[in-house]
Amino acid sequence: MPAVQARSITCPNCGGPVQLRGFAHTLSVVCPQCHTVLDTSTPEVAILQKFQQKTQIQPTVPLGARGKFGNTAYEVIGFQIRQVQSGDDTYQWNEYLLFNPYHGFRSLTEYNGHWTFVEVQTALPEPAHARGRPAVRYGGKTYAAFDSMTAQTVYVLGEFPWQIRTGDSAACQDFIAPPMMLSSESTGGEITWSLAEYMAGSQIWQAFKLPGSPPPAYGVFANQPSPYGGNTGSAWRTWLWLNVALAAMLFLFMIMAPGRVAFSDHYSYPPGATRDRAFVTPSFQLAGRASNVELSIHTDLDNNWAYFNFALINNKTGQTFDFAREVSYYRDSDGSDGSRNNSVIIPSVPSGQYYLRVEPEMASGSPYMSYDLELRRNVPNYGFFGVAALLLLIPPVLTTFRKGSFEAARWRESDYSPATSLSGGEA
Amino acid sequence: MNTPLFVIYGVLLLGLTGVAEYKGWSWNRINQQRVLPKSIRDNPGAYRSSYGGYSRYIGGK
Numbered sequence: 001m002p003a004v005q006a007r008s009i010t011c012p013n014c015g016g017p018v019q020l021r022g023f024a025h026t027l028s029v030v031c032p033q034c035h036t037v038l039d040t041s042t043p044e045v046a047i048l049q050k051f052q053q054k055t056q057i058q059p060t061v062p063l064g065a066r067g068k069f070g071n072t073a074y075e076v077i078g079f080q081i082r083q084v085q086s087g088d089d090t091y092q093w094n095e096y097l098l099f100n101p102y103h104g105f106r107s108l109t110e111y112n113g114h115w116t117f118v119e120v121q122t123a124l125p126e127p128a129h130a131r132g133r134p135a136v137r138y139g140g141k142t143y144a145a146f147d148s149m150t151a152q153t154v155y156v157l158g159e160f161p162w163q164i165r166t167g168d169s170a171a172c173q174d175f176i177a178p179p180m181m182l183s184s185e186s187t188g189g190e191i192t193w194s195l196a197e198y199m200a201g202s203q204i205w206q207a208f209k210l211p212g213s214p215p216p217a218y219g220v221f222a223n224q225p226s227p228y229g230g231n232t233g234s235a236w237r238t239w240l241w242l243n244v245a246l247a248a249m250l251f252l253f254m255i256m257a258p259g260r261v262a263f264s265d266h267y268s269y270p271p272g273a274t275r276d277r278a279f280v281t282p283s284f285q286l287a288g289r290a291s292n293v294e295l296s297i298h299t300d301l302d303n304n305w306a307y308f309n310f311a312l313i314n315n316k317t318g319q320t321f322d323f324a325r326e327v328s329y330y331r332d333s334d335g336s337d338g339s340r341n342n343s344v345i346i347p348s349v350p351s352g353q354y355y356l357r358v359e360p361e362m363a364s365g366s367p368y369m370s371y372d373l374e375l376r377r378n379v380p381n382y383g384f385f386g387v388a389a390l391l392l393l394i395p396p397v398l399t400t401f402r403k404g405s406f407e408a409a410r411w412r413e414s415d416y417s418p419a420t421s422l423s424g425g426e427a
Numbered sequence: 428m429n430t431p432l433f434v435i436y437g438v439l440l441l442g443l444t445g446v447a448e449y450k451g452w453s454w455n456r457i458n459q460q461r462v463l464p465k466s467i468r469d470n471p472g473a474y475r476s477s478y479g480g481y482s483r484y485i486g487g488k
Contacts, residue, residue, distance in 0.1 A: 235430060235433055238433050239433075242440075245437075246444070249445055249448075253448050278471040278474065279471055280467075280468055290450070291449070293451075311463075311474060318463045320462065321458075322457070322476055323457045323458065344455050345455050346455070346457050347457060348451050348452065359471070359474075378451065381447070381452070381454075385444060387444075395432075395436060396433075
């Protein structure tokens with residue numbers, strides 16, 4: 001911004017000098033010495049309001065500071081604190097008036113470390129509805145109604161293009177489509193619409209080249225963009241593609257690992273058998289790389305149980321895989337329990353010649369049981385794919401949950417019920 | 428979790444699933460690597476399984 005000569009007047013209350021940076025636009029100014037609000041609309045400077053407060057407040061961004069927003073530099077010429085009374089609670093926020101001689105006025109608002117850059121609009125929005133909630137349409141976007149309030153000015157500093165006084169109040173309404181917020185201010189039959197864009201404190205510090213770091217932002221602000229907004233869609237798309245890849249991998253393993261039968265035979269367990277019913281099967285070949293082996297047991301049990309001790313033994317090395325399986329099946333008029341079949345997957349069995357030691361057990365006095373044993377080499381283990389599919393769900397579900405929590409926190413501050421609220425956006 | 432992290436997580440998970448499947452891993456509890464004498468083939472009753480002695484089970488629905 002080129003250097004410009006600021007006009008100076010004398011405060012009629014304290015006699016101190018008062019600079020005017022807003023040129024002819026300035027209709028009121030606060031004396032920096034005595035804080036009296038002065039009327040500068042006429043050459044004879046009059047007192048609009050005398051300073052009542054005992055404490056002086058220093059704005060975070062000082063008056064006279066210059067900051068660049070986009071390609072335009074603005075100077076802070078005014079500062080006011082506004083407040084809203086909601087029941088027993090009072091909420092206050094800061095508003096900075098910015099001025100550029102060629103681009104006019106803008107505002108910055110700050111609440112709990114959340115900042116917005118505000119520009120007054122000349123066009124009017126159209127009334128609309130967004131999912132059962134009042135809304136307005138403006139510039140091709142739908143803005144959902146967020147809240148309405150009466151804001152009161154409680155502290156002023158600097159100069160303003162209107163005759164400002166502490167105690168001034170305006171009826172305000174906010175409509176949001178994060179990161180944008182459309183607001184109306186109504187005073188004495190005049191309605192002003194302004195469009196605000198959310199800014200992080202770091203952007204303000206960078207724009208004004210302020211020392212140190214901005215204070216942290218607390219809570220979720222009305223038009224604060226959700227950090228998870230764009231992520232949920234892409235997370236679910238990524239999830240879909242990863243599941244396609246998982247399904248393709250499963251299909252590939254089903255082709256590569258058809259589960260060829262290495263051994264199968266039929267056996268029986270006669271009534272009155274002694275406990276020592278151990279036997280061994282003929283040898284069979286487990287070919288290929290070290291991979292799994294599935295042993296399936298199919299019985300004709302009925303209201304009974306059987307227990308099988310197994311040992312898969314390498315003929316040559318004596319290496320043994322020791323395992324056991326129970327089969328039990330019971331039924332009555334109410335239904336059935338258990339199964340006549342069972343299976344077990346033995347992991348990473350090296351290739352070689354093997355035999356199976358089988359030791360079935362049943363309760364004494366059990367009737368005749370016949371059963372089949374089938375050993376298949378290299379079977380797809382669907383459990384891994386099931387677990388992988390479940391684990392793949394965690395990131396998108398987590399992102400969706402966090403987005404939901406963020407939106408719930410946003411709408412808790414609204415006049416509208418969180419249950420029926422949704423943030424505005426492209427319509 | 429942002430998308431690139433999710434992609435890395437997903438690819439690692441798919442890779443682990445592929446390795447588990449290729450190596451033939453299993454969830455099942457298997458007692459393995461005991462080396463037995465060759466005489467077990469001729470006398471299977473001499474072997475004592477780690478899971479033996481189940482006949483106390485009474486079963487029932």
